[in-house]
Amino acid sequence: MRTPGEPSTDVSLTVARADEAAPTRPRPRWTYLPWPVAALVWTLAAAAAIWVISAALPVAAWIAAARTPALAVVDASGQIWLATHGAPAQLGGVSVGLTPLGITLLAAAACGAAARHAADQMVLPADAGPRARWRAAAGIVGISVAAYTVAAVIAAPIVGTSEQAVPAVMGAFLVSALGAVPGAILGLDLDPWQAAPAWLARLPRALGAGAGTLAAGSVLALLVALVSHGAQIQQLQDSLGVDGVGVAVLVAVQLAYAPTAVLWAGSFVLGAGVTLGPDGLVAPGQVTIGTLPAIPVFGAVPTTSGPQDWAWLAVGVVAGLTAGAVMVRRTRPTLLEAAWRGALAGFVAGAVWALASWFATGDLGSRALAGLGPRFPELWWLSTVPLAVAGACGGLAVLGWRRTRAARERDQQAG
Structure with a gap:
């Protein structure tokens, strides 16, 4: 018996039936629906x-x-x-x-x-x-x-x-x-990727790194074109004679096509270029302007090419190096494995970008405005082969840096 004032030591146990499995997580915070x-x-x-x-x-x-x-x-x-x-x-x-x-x-x-x-x-x-x-x-x-x-x-x-x-x-x-x-x-x-080998489970991360680098470089190229051709864009918008609501509509339309514009810029920085109808092409070292639609953003299309255009090709190289480095990082491959795994990461990143760019092609009219967008089939191989080579170099660079650091640590311990 328990005397008055003595704390209770009673323990209450609740036993669930064996066939009643507990849920893995609580009920959702939102209103529950089947x-x-x-x-x-x-x-x-x-x-x-x-x-x-x-x-x-x-x-x-x-x-x-x-x-x-x-x-x-x-x-x-x-x-x-x-x-x-x-x-x-x-x-x-x-x-x-x-x-x-x-x-x-x-x-x-x-x-x-x-x-x-x-x-x-x-x-x-x-x-x-x-x-x-x-x-x-x-x-x-x-x-x-x-x-x-x-x-x-x-x-x-x-x-x-x-x-x-x-x-x-x-x-x-x-x-x-x-x-x-x-x-x-x-x-x-x-x-x-739970059942995949550890090295293969890194492919999505390497793909994201490579494609993300391509996207960042493409956005940068697009911003440079918009800023450097700001006067032409403003002049084209003024020529349309739209009021405040019209300007808002134009901005909304161009935002709806913003991912398309980024993919076009990506085709440029990879070297394939962008076709602007049957007679138009904008690529590093080659600019031919045909008929363009009366949309302000097309004022950013360059009218001449210059040696600085070739510098944008570094974007694809950096993207491949990044994909290959991320693919090999935190793994212990041999020399051959580091090369082909890095090449695989660069190839997949470029192939995914090219596949996305395929959906950025189309028409804005007939005849002179038909067939706009990234240039194929050039983009298929310019987005895969160079990135695969750069990816192999990125994987080998990570492996070489890791071996050099390990050798330095051994020398310090020996000394």
């Missing part, structure tokens, strides 16, 4: 948000020009939505086949956020193995991609022709998959 419902609802919300973004530019133009029929605004909104998903659009009587990659990336990000939120709603048992977790991720991706694609199947024939509907539906499938796959993987804390 994960299939969350994947469906939030993906449809993402599709609706992209439609609203597509309608923003025509609505702003309609506000600026009161005589524009409301039906034309609805039609333009649908055409921008089609262009976002890779279908050629008809805007103001002009065929536009150049994808606004800025809006496309927003669509992929929205699908990724929807898939990650659905993953947050999923509570797996503690004994769930990797296979069960991957099946769960596949279920989220399947519902998200199906919801977005079905929305495109319904909307595309309504806002466009049958010729536009097919590429738009295919593009919607790719865009939703591009966002949903990483969203589900991140939401369920999965590691796609």
Whole structure:
């Protein structure tokens, strides 16, 4: 018995049944929904948000020009939505086949956020193995991609022709998959490289380093062109005679194509150059200007070439060196392994950049404005072979530095 005032020493135990597995993580902080419902609802919300973004530019133009029929605004909104998903659009009587990659990336990000939120709603048992977790991720991706694609199947024939509907539906499938796959993987804390060898698991990081270096160099080249041709850009904008709302629309349009412009600059710094119609080409050491669209950003296109253009080729070399160095870092390869692993990292980084650049090609009209964008097939080999060679040098440099440092440490210990 316990005397009055004596502290209690009673212990309360709660035993769970053997068949009741504890969840791996607590319930989500957001309002709980069954994960299939969350994947469906939030993906449809993402599709609706992209439609609203597509309608923003025509609505702003309609506000600026009161005589524009409301039906034309609805039609333009649908055409921008089609262009976002890779279908050629008809805007103001002009065929536009150049994808606004800025809006496309927003669509992929929205699908990724929807898939990650659905993953947050999923509570797996503690004994769930990797296979069960991957099946769960596949279920989220399947519902998200199906919801977005079905929305495109319904909307595309309504806002466009049958010729536009097919590429738009295919593009919607790719865009939703591009966002949903990483969203589900991140939401369920999965590691796609868990079973891969340690050296191969470093490939995504090396790819990111190489592609990131290319992106940084491309942005720098684009900024230099914009600043050095600021007067031409301002003159072209003034010649359009637009008011405040019109200027805002122009800025929004150019921001929608900002990733496209970066990929164009990347093709320039890699040496392949950019085609500006059948008769136009801008590349290091070669500038031929044909007909350009009346868009202010095209005022940044150089009219002459100079020896300083060749200095931009260093961007690709640095990107390959960076990818190779990151690939070999924190591993213990032999001399041959350091070379080919570094070359692999540089090659993959360049190939991914070239693949992304392929989606930055298209038309802004017919004839003189057809076939704009990075020059292929030159970009395929100029983005892979030089970066692979530089990647091999980067891997060997890291290995050589590591061996030199180890030899110096041994000499210090011996002394």
